[in-house]
Amino acid sequence: MLDTRLHTFLVLCETMNYTRAAERLCITQPAVTHHIHFLEEHYGSRLFSYEGKTLRLTEAGLRLRELARSLAYNSNKIEECMxxxxxxxxxxxxxxxxxxxxxxxxxxxxxxxxxxxxxxxxxxxxxxxxxxxxxxxxxxxxxxxxxxxxxxxxxxxxREAFLGVCAPSHRFAGRAVPLEELLKERLLVREAGSGTRAVFEQALHRRSRTLHSFSNLACISDFSMIKTLVRDGVGVSFLYAAVVEHELAAGTLAQFTLEGENLSGxxxxxxxxxxxxxxxxxxxxx
Incomplete structure (x- = not known):
């Protein structure tokens, strides 16, 4: 069973606001403050500090959050199993x-x-x-x-191969494409926060480039839409091999590589x- 004060600490870590933490916990704001002060006295370290009006976790608070998250998870799983x-x-x-x-x-x-x-x-x-x-x-x-x-x-x-894909009739099909040539093409990418996008961004960083280097960029979160647009020649994209396996086998999409890169994730x-x-x-x- 997780200590109530540690639970309060974790909720405050999520909200980073004493009032919202109190509302979520259905207790008073002074009670939240009391729980945090108890933990700070017990561990002998400040857990939170203010930068202006913004609440921040201290180094000690960050460490306790990491440990308490695992403790809370294990506690909940034990309750569930019992x-x-x-x-x-x-x-x-x-x-x-x-x-x-x-x-x-x-x-x-x-x-x-x-x-x-x-x-x-x-x-x-x-x-x-x-x-x-x-x-x-x-x-x-x-x-x-x-x-x-x-x-x-x-x-x-x-580990999975990461491929450039284009329409079968596209000039990139079957080629190793120089980055400077790729930058002139419309690129279809996933949303920020996706692993697919991060792998391609990392390859660009190795060349001292970013997505902003592309003059024509479209951000689309749906794989089916990306593949349809690529198939119809609207742009090109980079996707994991598992995502386009059937389309490549059927010939509705074609593969290309980025010159000088053997991409995988x-x-x-x-x-x-x-x-x-x-x-x-x-x-x-x-």
Whole structure:
């Protein structure tokens, strides 16, 4: 059972506002202040400070938040297991590439093995999934792209080729395209926060370029729309091989490469540090 004062601390970390924390907890604002002061005296460190009117976590507060998140997650899972020990419960997060194109066989296998399981799958971009993980609302997440691995327990799931795609009749088809030529083309990219976008942005950074280097850029969050627009010659894009596997085989899309780059991205299994249940769920992905 998580200490009430640590729960108050975590809610304040999410809201960064004493009044909103009190409203969420259904207690008074002085009670929130009292809980934080108790923790600061107990640990001998200031946990929050103000910069002007903005509430900030101190270094000690950041460390306690990381530790308390794992403690809260483990506490909630223990409560869940003790209240219904026979039931299996799993809340998975996956980025769009992984959730829509990669893990259907694993989900199917899990549901066949546990017909009475309580299961949920949230498909979202990397940044949102990590926020949900930190809030204890996911058991683990499968993410692509870049994230701070020091903040989480992470395990490589697999590495995936990252391809340039265009219409079969496009002049890029089957070529290694110089960056300067690519910059003149309309580029279709995913939204900020997506792992797919982050992998391509990292490749640009290696060339001292950004997405702003493109004179014609379209941001689209839906894979089906991107592939349709690419197929119809509206622009080009960069996507993981799993996303365009069927279209490339059918000949409705063509592949190209960025000259001088062999692009790929890593898919990671991610959970909170010190997650006492991580071993069981990591086996789910074997």
């Amino acid at each position: 209240s219904s020990p026979a039931a299996v419960s799993l809340r998975v997060g996956a980025t769009k590439t992984i959730g829509e194109y990669v893990i259907a066989p694993q989900v199917q296998r899990f549901l066949h093995m546990h017909p009475d399981a309580r299961f949920s799958l949230l498909v979202e971009n990397t940044q949102l999934l990590l926020c949900e993980l930190e809030g204890g609302r996911l058991d683990f997440a499968l993410v692509e792209g870049f994230f701070d691995q020091d903040k989480y327990a992470a395990k490589m799931y697999r 890593a898919f990671h299994f991610v959970c909170l540090k010190d997650n006492q249940f991580a071993g069981a769920w990591s086996e789910w992905m074997e």
